[in-house]
Amino acid sequence: MKRRLEVSELIFKILSYVFLTVFAICCLYPFLYAISAAISSREAVEYGQVILFPKGVQFHAFSEMFNNNMFWNSYTNTLFITFYGTLWAMGFSILGGYALSKKRLLFRKGFNFFLVFTMWFSAGIVPQYLNYLNTKEVFDFIGITDDKWLVVIAMGMQAMNIILLRNAFEGVPSEIEEAAIVDGATEMQVLGRVYLPMCKSTIATVALFFAISRWNGYFWARQMITNSNEHPLQVFIRLKLEELQDSEFLTGWDKPYSADSVIYALIVCSIIPILVIYPFIQKYFAKGVNMGGVKE
Amino acid sequence: MKIKSDDYLVYDEATGKYREDAEQAVRDDVEKRHWIIVLRTVLKDWRLYLMLVPMLLVFLFWRYFPMYELLGAFKVDDSNLDVADQLYAGFSYFRELFSGATSTSLEFWRAFRNTFLLSFYGLCFGFPMPIIIALFFNEIRSNIARSVYQVITYLPKFMSTVVMTTLITMLVRQSSLTIDIEMGIISKFLVNLGLITEEVGHAGLLNNPGFFRGIYQISGIWETAGYDSIVFFAAIIAISPTSYEAAQIDGAGKMAQMRYVVLPSILSTVIIMLITRIGSLLNVGYEKVLLLYNDNTYVTADVVSTFAQRMGMGTNPSIGLASAAEMLNNVVGMLLVIGANTIARKASDVSLY
Numbered sequence: 001m002k003r004r005l006e007v008s009e010l011i012f013k014i015l016s017y018v019f020l021t022v023f024a025i026c027c028l029y030p031f032l033y034a035i036s037a038a039i040s041s042r043e044a045v046e047y048g049q050v051i052l053f054p055k056g057v058q059f060h061a062f063s064e065m066f067n068n069n070m071f072w073n074s075y076t077n078t079l080f081i082t083f084y085g086t087l088w089a090m091g092f093s094i095l096g097g098y099a100l101s102k103k104r105l106l107f108r109k110g111f112n113f114f115l116v117f118t119m120w121f122s123a124g125i126v127p128q129y130l131n132y133l134n135t136k137e138v139f140d141f142i143g144i145t146d147d148k149w150l151v152v153i154a155m156g157m158q159a160m161n162i163i164l165l166r167n168a169f170e171g172v173p174s175e176i177e178e179a180a181i182v183d184g185a186t187e188m189q190v191l192g193r194v195y196l197p198m199c200k201s202t203i204a205t206v207a208l209f210f211a212i213s214r215w216n217g218y219f220w221a222r223q224m225i226t227n228s229n230e231h232p233l234q235v236f237i238r239l240k241l242e243e244l245q246d247s248e249f250l251t252g253w254d255k256p257y258s259a260d261s262v263i264y265a266l267i268v269c270s271i272i273p274i275l276v277i278y279p280f281i282q283k284y285f286a287k288g289v290n291m292g293g294v295k296e
Numbered sequence: 297m298k299i300k301s302d303d304y305l306v307y308d309e310a311t312g313k314y315r316e317d318a319e320q321a322v323r324d325d326v327e328k329r330h331w332i333i334v335l336r337t338v339l340k341d342w343r344l345y346l347m348l349v350p351m352l353l354v355f356l357f358w359r360y361f362p363m364y365e366l367l368g369a370f371k372v373d374d375s376n377l378d379v380a381d382q383l384y385a386g387f388s389y390f391r392e393l394f395s396g397a398t399s400t401s402l403e404f405w406r407a408f409r410n411t412f413l414l415s416f417y418g419l420c421f422g423f424p425m426p427i428i429i430a431l432f433f434n435e436i437r438s439n440i441a442r443s444v445y446q447v448i449t450y451l452p453k454f455m456s457t458v459v460m461t462t463l464i465t466m467l468v469r470q471s472s473l474t475i476d477i478e479m480g481i482i483s484k485f486l487v488n489l490g491l492i493t494e495e496v497g498h499a500g501l502l503n504n505p506g507f508f509r510g511i512y513q514i515s516g517i518w519e520t521a522g523y524d525s526i527v528f529f530a531a532i533i534a535i536s537p538t539s540y541e542a543a544q545i546d547g548a549g550k551m552a553q554m555r556y557v558v559l560p561s562i563l564s565t566v567i568i569m570l571i572t573r574i575g576s577l578l579n580v581g582y583e584k585v586l587l588l589y590n591d592n593t594y595v596t597a598d599v600v601s602t603f604a605q606r607m608g609m610g611t612n613p614s615i616g617l618a619s620a621a622e623m624l625n626n627v628v629g630m631l632l633v634i635g636a637n638t639i640a641r642k643a644s645d646v647s648l649y
Contacts, residue, residue, distance in 0.1 A: 008550040016432035023429065024448040026518060030463050031451075033481060048478030096351030099344045106338055111348060118355060121630040123362035124622030125582060125601055126608030130615065131362040134378070155358050162351065187343040216456035219583050223609075234458040238587070241462050250472075260477070263466060267459055274454050282450065 031271070038062065038264035045258035061261035065269055073229060074236035075269075077148050078215060081232055084152045085214040090207050093157055097165030098191050115159040128155075129223060146227045155220055158213070161206045168202035169195055205284045215274075237266050369619035389620040400607075400614075403594075404621055407603035410596060411625065414512060414585075415577045421513050423573055425521040427566060430528035431558070449522025461587035464515055468507075470500025502588060505595040512588070512597075531565040532558060568640055575636030578629035600625040 032052060037045055041056025049055050065071050100111055123131075132154075139145045144153075172195055180190050196203065218234040225231060231239070243249060244259045253259055305314040338345070364379070369389055371382035393404045429449065436442040452460070469480040478484070483497040492501075501507040535557065543553050582601035589597035600621055608618030 006549055012550045013435050016435035020429070020432050020436070020445050020449075023522070024445055027449050027452055027522060030467060033467070034463060046477050048481065048484055051481065092350045092354055095347040099347040102344060104337070104341065105344060105348075106334070111352070114352065115355065118359040120633050121363075121626055122359070123366050124604060124619075124626055126604050126615070126618040126622055127362040127365035127368070128358075129609055130365045130368070130379075134365070135357075135361070153354075157351070157354055159355075187341075187347075212454070216458070218456065218458045219586070234456055237462055238458050241465065245465075245469075258477075260466060263462060267462060270459055271455060278451070278454060279447070282447065 034264045034267050038261050038268050040258075040261065042256060042258045042261075045260050058257055060255070060257045061265040062269075064255075064257075064262060065265050070228065070236065071266070071269075074231050074233045077230060078233040081148055081151050081217070081221075082211050082214040084149075085217075086207055086211045088152055089157045089161075089210045089214075090203075093162045093165055093206065093210075094191075094196070094203070097162045098169050098195060100162070100166045101169035115162060119159045125219075132224065146225055146230060148225070148230045148232070150224055151217065151221045151232065154224060158209075161209055164202060164206055165199070168199040172198050201284065208281055208284050233270055237263075237270060240266055366619050366623050368615045369623050371616065373614060373616045375613075375615075385616065389616040390624070393617065393620055393624070400617060403598070403603060404600075404617075406595070407598045407600045407621070408625070411578055411580050411599040411601075414509065414580050414599060417509060417513050418516060419570075419573055419577070422516050422521070423570065425517050426524035427528050427562075429521055429525040430532055430562075431554070433525065433529050434532045434558075446522070449525070451522075452519045453523035455519070457581075457583045457587060460515065460519060461584060464511060464588065465502060468501035468511065470503060471498045503590065503592045505593045505597070508589065508593045508597045512584070527569065528562055528565060531562040535561045571636045571640045575633040576629070577632055578625055 029052075033050070036052060036054040037050050038061055039057050039059060040050045040054045041058055044050050044055035099105060100108065100115075102108075105111070122128075136145065139150055144150045176194055176198075177190055180194050185193065216234065217232065218238065221232050222235045222238070225235070228239075241263055244263055250259055306317050307313075308315050368379050368382070370384060370386065371379060372385045374382050392398060393401050395401050396405065433442060433445065436445065455463075467480045467482040469477075469483075471477055471479040479487075479497045479500070483492070483501055486492045487494050487497045496504060501511060539557050539561075540553060543557050548556060578600075580599045580601065582599065582605065585597055585599050585602050586605065589602065604618040604622045604625075607614050607621065
């Protein structure tokens, strides 16, 4: 039965389309503007003539970026940190989350509290920094001071993600585990062959959370690494921004493109990989939010 | 099994004293054996405990060791000594922060106030936004159109803080006469709309303390509103269509359906999210503030973390004051989180952790 649309309903529908369209445009506009400004001519950018579409198209800003070794270097550093950082955090989180999900674990409550407490109370930036300075000898000893490996292992894991994993593992029926043990599976085999395949989507989501936080990491990377060869992309972008906002530096600017275009080009380059994989990972994110840790 | 006291002792009428029950020896033995059994199962499960070790070590090193450094809040600053060997200063740093007499103390109170206000405004303006968006998403019946809207509105969430702040900085930048650069495009829009004067636009919005909170909130909404709507949208689509039909048969218009069907159904989600939000009232992301503020906007932009960061990590650091400030902020923050969690558990049988 087709119902006649009531007036109030119609108004609401129109309102929602209008509102969402405006909001979507607001969300998208800065990125479109960045792309346009990156490929517009120097005059167009500096006199503020670029509004939505590029004016006087040039690709020099991009080609400068692409020919900049430091840029590629920081890009590979970020990929390195994201890959190994996710691996590092995921490995320990899966092991820990699996152990915590077992009811037979002694002092289970205590271990849980040990994790959850870090969500309630954190020492703060300065104590964390002091702790890093005081324990520097450890890293000197391993030989990773001022190295991207330090960023890989630093500040690694969030308790929330481990709890998400623990909850997922708890959801696996214990009969399956018992059956596997009867068949002669060791603890690692139970984890690897039974639990991991059954919690695939949670693991993908949590890995994504870790990867995003690694990809986006800025503050500690900047504090811990002084060697510019080891800087990740985020630090590189920020330093470039600080450099190009310095008006003394800019008075000698004689390139055929604006300094602003360089920053916009950098922004565009840094978000392209995310845009490429974004459609594939989006659904895991939606799932992750709904898991949201609301449990018990 | 609980052991009662009269299980344990028997009254000996001959001597008039209590003495140990003979069976107690057996019970003690069982008890002892019980522990041996427990120990044996633990040993049999040693792999499980080994799995915990790396995670615990990482947390110990990166989360708990720094807490030890907080001891610096009670000790006289001396960078040559380990925090344990420094002399005790009692509560003098806390007193200095509280006093309101020195400029540092005034700065601390300003930072504390800013921290609170930034999250409070976030609560007032940022919190309702995802709910509204979720309600509007629900109105769009076409799946393709809705997916397009969703993909676009989630997008800013995936930008890093650095990329976002860089974009903001560029879009509201100051103009420069010496090198001929026009003000940022957003400032220009605002000037054309008559919302700000041209001088303000030329000076750069990020250099104006009056605009920091607005920029912070609007960029926060821009970044998270679409993505945060996922939770509420999931609650809305979980409503059974029969509820709407029943309401329609009863003659409910759109507004009445909102009021009597949708709102009650998503209320528990809203309350939980609200309580979480209140719980994290003092956890303002320092990274975003750190990347957006400058000397001109300390008045409205400085939060406790950034204040502590400047005190403790800048030139001529004062570790004691920085640690004391962070400790105060984080302890109050923790009390808020625990309080919020307790209320959530009482209100809805749903605990957040």
